[in-house]
Amino acid sequence: MLILFGVSFRTAPVAVRKTLTFSSAEIADLLEQAGTALPGTEALVLSTCNRTEFYLAAESPGPWHDLLKRVRPTAPATPEDCSFYERGGSEAFRHLARVACGLESAILGDRQLLTQLREAVALSQSHGTLGGELGPATAAALQLGRAARVETAIAAGSAGIGSAVAATLPPEARRVAVLGAGEAARSVARHLVKRGILALTFCNRTGDRAARLAADHGGAAAAWADLRSVLESVDAVAVTTSAPQPVLDAATLSRVAGRRGARGHGPLIVIDAGFPPQVASSPVDGVRVVPLDSLRQGEDQAMAARQAAVPAVEVMVDEAVACWERRRSQLRLSATIRRLHQSADGVTRELAGELAALGVGADDAERIVRRPLRRLLHELVTELRDVDVSAA
Helix, strand or coil, X not given: CEEEEEXXXXXXXXXXXXXXXXXXXXXXXXXXXXXXXXXXXXXXXXXXXXXXXXEEECCCCHHHHHHHHHHCXXXXXXXXXXXXXXXXXXXXXXXXXXXXXXXXXXXXXXHHHHHHHHHHHHHXXXXXXXXXXXXXXXXXXXXXHHHHHHHCCCCCCXXXXXXXXXXXXXXXXXXXXXXXXXXXXXXXXXXXXXXXXCEEEEECCCXXXXXXXXXXXXXXXXXXXXXXXXXHHCCEEEECCCCCCCCECHHHHHHHHHHHHHCCCCCEEEEECCCCCCECCCCCCCEEEECHHHCCCCCHHHHHHHHHHHHHHHHHHHHHHXXXXXXXXXXXXXXXXXXXXXXXXXXXHHHHHHHHHCCXXXXXXXXXXXXXXXXXXXXXXXXXHHHHHHHC
């Protein structure tokens, strides 16, 4: 049976989600352990800044809860100590379809989510944990996600992490630093330039990546060692890194705020767009931190178009779920028919053997038994298929 359990921004605070976040390498290790500890269980792990979800083809999620508890002993990794949501069968597929379409995203219609799901599928494929249940389900969800974005306005405009950061910055913020050099940093830079902010400084531990971003967006690159001086000179900083520990701790921010105050600069605006949280949570005078969960959803016009597209996407999801249910029904019917044929073959051999023992030739005995059984079996199978079609 298809099973889903997980946590998301709708059900768990950042502190809980952080304990259950997995990098690609950690997911790979988890899938390898599952292959050894839970042979035959299909599994896919989708872990983003806003959700961690486990999709399984199994009898129950219990063994996976046990595995998670061993892998993350300090995390709230079982239903008893964490508010996991859990779905089974058609409802699990419905949730997967809604995730693929962007209906469950923090930013409605988020484009990045479909890419993240595709990468999760590829990782499971490479570790052999996609089979006859999860493989078709994820393929159908990905196809639906692409169709929803092509056929509706669910991903209209530029409502994503980049536009959310750009929309959150106050108008007076004209000099902005971007920490990090991944896709999130590129999205932030693109939207800042679009908004008219040209005084951009890119800072990353890998200097050449920061230099490439600077070249692409007309900004400047700074060495990671110069981060403190960068923060002393800008109006705001967007942090898009994904380090295991905060890259801006309270001590660093306090020193920066002190130097800024001595120079007569205003408060530093820090937008924490990374995950897990990349900025110290303790308040610092002269620094205003905007956490990931507080980011605005982006451009109002784009969001209005996306909201208007929701009913059409919901219809597409309903149709996909109905199609998935028909496929499951047909698979169950095919399995039942195979068992009937196998049983009929067994009965034929048994009765033919009894007739042969009474002196009937072996070929004649099998023909005498097989003919009426085949006729009866044909009638039963035809009736089963008619019932299945009418039910679908």
